[in-house]
Amino acid sequence: MGARTNIRRRVRDVLASRTALDWLPVVVLPVVLEIDAALSVRGRPITIVSVLAAIVGCLPLVARRRVSFPVLLAPLVGGVVLVLWRVHPENTVVLIPMVALFECALRGDRRQSIWMAVAIGPCVFISVIPFATGAAHVAGIVVRNLLLCLLAIVAGEMVRSRRQSAERMVAAAEQATLRRLSDERLRIAREIHDVVAHAMTAINVQAGVAAHLLQRDPGQAQSALRDIKRTSGEALAELRGTLEVLRDPAQGAPMGPVASLHDLAPLVENLRAAGVDVRLDVEPVAELPAAVDGAGYRIVQEALTNVARHAAASSAEVSIRRAGDDLCIDIVDDGRGNVQAVPGNGLRGMRERAVALGGTLEAAPGADHGWRVSARLPLGTAAV
Amino acid sequence: MITVELVDDQALVRAGFRALLDSEADIAVVAQAPDGEDGVALAREHRPDVVLMDVRMPRLDGLQATAQIVADPDLAGTRVIVLTTFELDEYVFGALRAGASGFLLKDVEPADLITAVRVVAEGEALLAPRLTRRLIEAFVAGGGGAPPPLAEDVRASLQALTPRELEVLSLVGRGLGNAEIAERLVLSPLTVKTHLARLFAKLGARDRAQLVVAAYEARLVVPGTAPSE
Numbered sequence: 001m002g003a004r005t006n007i008r009r010r011v012r013d014v015l016a017s018r019t020a021l022d023w024l025p026v027v028v029l030p031v032v033l034e035i036d037a038a039l040s041v042r043g044r045p046i047t048i049v050s051v052l053a054a055i056v057g058c059l060p061l062v063a064r065r066r067v068s069f070p071v072l073l074a075p076l077v078g079g080v081v082l083v084l085w086r087v088h089p090e091n092t093v094v095l096i097p098m099v100a101l102f103e104c105a106l107r108g109d110r111r112q113s114i115w116m117a118v119a120i121g122p123c124v125f126i127s128v129i130p131f132a133t134g135a136a137h138v139a140g141i142v143v144r145n146l147l148l149c150l151l152a153i154v155a156g157e158m159v160r161s162r163r164q165s166a167e168r169m170v171a172a173a174e175q176a177t178l179r180r181l182s183d184e185r186l187r188i189a190r191e192i193h194d195v196v197a198h199a200m201t202a203i204n205v206q207a208g209v210a211a212h213l214l215q216r217d218p219g220q221a222q223s224a225l226r227d228i229k230r231t232s233g234e235a236l237a238e239l240r241g242t243l244e245v246l247r248d249p250a251q252g253a254p255m256g257p258v259a260s261l262h263d264l265a266p267l268v269e270n271l272r273a274a275g276v277d278v279r280l281d282v283e284p285v286a287e288l289p290a291a292v293d294g295a296g297y298r299i300v301q302e303a304l305t306n307v308a309r310h311a312a313a314s315s316a317e318v319s320i321r322r323a324g325d326d327l328c329i330d331i332v333d334d335g336r337g338n339v340q341a342v343p344g345n346g347l348r349g350m351r352e353r354a355v356a357l358g359g360t361l362e363a364a365p366g367a368d369h370g371w372r373v374s375a376r377l378p379l380g381t382a383a384v
Numbered sequence: 385m386i387t388v389e390l391v392d393d394q395a396l397v398r399a400g401f402r403a404l405l406d407s408e409a410d411i412a413v414v415a416q417a418p419d420g421e422d423g424v425a426l427a428r429e430h431r432p433d434v435v436l437m438d439v440r441m442p443r444l445d446g447l448q449a450t451a452q453i454v455a456d457p458d459l460a461g462t463r464v465i466v467l468t469t470f471e472l473d474e475y476v477f478g479a480l481r482a483g484a485s486g487f488l489l490k491d492v493e494p495a496d497l498i499t500a501v502r503v504v505a506e507g508e509a510l511l512a513p514r515l516t517r518r519l520i521e522a523f524v525a526g527g528g529g530a531p532p533p534l535a536e537d538v539r540a541s542l543q544a545l546t547p548r549e550l551e552v553l554s555l556v557g558r559g560l561g562n563a564e565i566a567e568r569l570v571l572s573p574l575t576v577k578t579h580l581a582r583l584f585a586k587l588g589a590r591d592r593a594q595l596v597v598a599a600y601e602a603r604l605v606v607p608g609t610a611p612s613e
Contacts, residue, residue, distance in 0.1 A: 197469050198394065204491045205400035212494035213407055220403050227396055 018065070025061045025099050029092075030054035036089040044088050053086030061099055069104040069116055073123065076100055080127045094145045097123075098152035105156025113157050120149045170362070177348070177355050192239065199235030203228050261288065261296045261320060267304055268318075274308045276316055276333075283321040285379075292377045295353040296320070296329055299361065302346040303331035303373040312336050313370065322379070326359070329375040332366055350375070386505045389415040389430060391423035391449065392438040392467065397490065401436060404494045411501060420444030424452045427459060433505045435464045437484070439475050447479050454483030454590055463504045463591065465511065472515070477523040477597075485591040486511025487519075507591070513559035516593060520600050541587050542602050549586070550604065552579045556592060557599025 014020060033054045037044050044050065060075035076097060083093050097120065105113045124145050125138075132138040210224040261282070268278045288296075300318055307316050313335030320329050347363055350373070354361035359377040366372040388405055390398045390413060402413045415430045417423040420437075421444040427435055435453060439446040450464045466479040466487040476487050485504045488497065488511070500511055545553065548569075555565045562580070566573045580595075589595050599605045 201469050201490050202394055202396035202400070205397045208492075208494045208497075209400045209403045212404060217403075217407060220407075224400065224403065227399070231396060 022062050022065060025096075026055060026058045029058045029061070029095055029099070032092050032095065033057075033083060033087050033089045036092040037087050040088065040090040050087045053082050057083035057087070058096060061096065064100045064103045065107065069100075069108065069112060072100055072104070073119065077123050077127050081130070084127065084131045094148045097145075097149050101149055101152040102156040105153045106160050108160075110157070113153050117150055117153055120153075121146060124149065173351070174355060174360070177352055181352060181356065195235055195238045199231050199238075202231045206231070260293050261300070262293075263297070264300060264318065267301055271304055271308055271316070276307060276313055278304065279315070279317045281317060281319040281321075285320070285322045285327060288327070289379060291357060292327055292379060295357055296327060296375070296377060298353055299329055299350045299373070299375050300331060302350045303363075306346060306373075307331070307333045307335065307371070310335075323376075325378055325380050326376045327379055329373075329377070331373040333370045335370050386411045386434060386501060387414045387430065387432040388412065388501060389417070389423065389427055389432040389435045391417045391420065391435060391441070391446070393418050393441045394438075397438075401497065404497060405501065408498055411498065418442075420446060420449030420452075423449045427453050427462060428456065431459060432462060434501050435462060436467055436488075436501075437464050437479075438467050439479070447475055447482060450479050450484050451482045463507070465500060465504055472519045472522070474523055477519055480516070480520070480593045481597055483590045484593060486516060486593050488512070511593070516596060517559055520597055542598075544586050545583070549579055549583055552576065553583055553595060553599050553602070554604035556580070556583075556595045557605035559596070 030051060034046050034051060037050065038046055057079035060072060060079050063075075064072060080093055080096055083089065083096065087093075101116060101120065104116060108116075125142055128138060128141050128145070132141065206224040206227045210221040210228070213224070214221045264280060264282070268280060271278045300320075304316065304318070307313050313333035316331065316333040318329075318331050320327065322328070350363070351361045354375050354377060357377050359375060361373070361375040363371070363373045388411060390401055392398050392401075395418070398416050398418075402416065405411045405413050414432055415426040417426050419441045423435065423437065423441075424444070437446045437450055441449075444452075446466060450466065453459050453462055453464055463485040464479075464483065466476055466484045467490050468476050468487055469490050472487075479487065485507075486500070488500055492500070503511055542550075551569060552565060555568060560568070562573055562576050565571070566576045569576070571579075583589065583595060584591075587595065587598050589598060596605075
């Protein structure tokens with residue numbers, strides 16, 4: 001079952017890679033420009049020269065994600081002029097600066113966007129002048145193209161600020177998780193300290209009494225020893241109660257087998273019985289640290305439980321593979337992706353497990369449907 | 385007969401200390417309290433020679449209770465020993481500054497506890513000199529940084545001291561007993577006692593422990609330079 005998914009994933013990876021995205025406008029825009037030119041009022045035929053000019057004119061866009069806007073500006077204007085001069089499109093040439101402006105606004109900051117909005121005016125003007133047929137014509141084109149350019153900048157700004165606020169929210173959630181974890185640890189440490197210190201102090205004092213008075217006052221020494229017995233027994237019971245909290249309720253008896261990613265079959269069987277077809281795509285990972293193995297299993301278990309409970313899904317896919325120094329776990333289903341991430345659905349538990357190992361966990365609706373849980377657990381560190 | 389009051393919220397600790405102290409012919413436990421508030425009230429009622437005071441207690445903690453006992457003119461003859469589980473922290477330091485005569489760890493050997501009560505009731509020597517100095521060093525030095533500026537009242541009262549009194553104070557700060565001080569300065573033990581009495585009065589100190597704190601705070605003893613017994 002793995003081969004086809006692997007090919008699909010490769011194709012997806014290549015398409016999503018940087019290089020493909022960088023060259024995309026150079027492939028698409030010339031086609032658009034040529035069609036526009038061919039359909040325009042002046043109806044120029046498509047020639048090799050015009051095609052080359054269109055491609056060369058779009059070429060600066062390849063660097064749009066690598067260099068800063070000031071560097072990009074001159075080649076961009078040159079490209080636009082070349083296209084206007086040799087291809088004669090009607091309205092679509094403005095797409096070239098729009099792509100660049102959108103991308104630059106997306107990667108830059110607000111100051112750069114304002115700077116771009118100011119700088120683009122003269123550039124539009126200069127590149128249109130040589131090809132204009134009259135003052136009214138120039139004004140019309142300049143105004144329209146300028147507005148479109150500004151629109152691209154605004155769009156880039158909006159997408160960026162949305163991404164940033166999403167990142168901030170994730171960071172805040174991670175912070176809150178860390179804080180809660182450390183609060184909890186602190187509370188337990190304090191509780192254990194209190195129990196132990198309290199009991200040990202009393203036992204220590206009473207032991208001193210027993211030793212000191214053993215000869216002189218055996219009765220007193222004996223009652224001190226009885227107190228030691230009782231106090232230590234009570235402290236043990238209290239410690240047991242406190243440490244109970246640290247045990248994983250899902251794990252049942254502490255003597256039970258340790259959860260492992262090698263034992264996913266029973267989980268899958270359970271889900272199949274519940275009517276969800278689960279595909280496992282597990283790449284063998286050598287020397288999986290026990291902490292990562294256990295946490296990974298719990299994450300898969302929790303995610304699949306959510307699929308069964310909330311997603312109304314008919315199938316799900318669990319993929320586990322190594323990426324660099326991380327173990328990547330993805331659980332994707334084909335159900336309703338619009339399920340709200342309610343606090344009770346174990347999401348927090350999953351994230352805590354990932355964060356405790358120095359990893360991350362994201363849970364969000366999938367690209368087109370369903371729900372996706374993605375965890376990255378570092379393999380190197382044996383944290384916790 | 386040395387009379388003792390026990391203030392601790394753990395009944396078992398109180399019972400243990402009581403059994404130990406009562407087994408000595410010259411010591412009698414006359415009162416027990418489970419918190420600072422009762423502790424202060426019972427101290428006023430029984431006027432014990434020594435109060436063994438826990439730090440962490442409900443209602444009124446050991447620091448505040450110590451301060452109240454020390455501030456009460458009716459209890460001028462009562463000495464407070466602060467008991468601590470294992471933390472030599474700023475609370476214990478604060479208790480010394482507030483007027484406690486010394487402190488003990490609760491896991492003290494029974495014989496040492498009994499000796500401590502006698503030493504403090506006597507008022508001659510510093511209780512647990514090495515530990516006390518270490519604690520004071522740690523908190524006066526403020527963890528290795530520059531020492532804090534002298535408080536205005538400490539500066540004023542130091543200026544009222546004679547050169548001889550300053551000498552005696554610096555030796556007390558190093559943990560020396562009366563006999564050792566007399567030997568060092570070639571004085572009679574009686575003269576040393578007179579100097580000490582003046583120091584107590586001029587610095588508003590109740591006990592040797594406060595003199596040690598004052599010696600460190602006046603930088604008569606620089607942290608880390610005191611001889612380690």
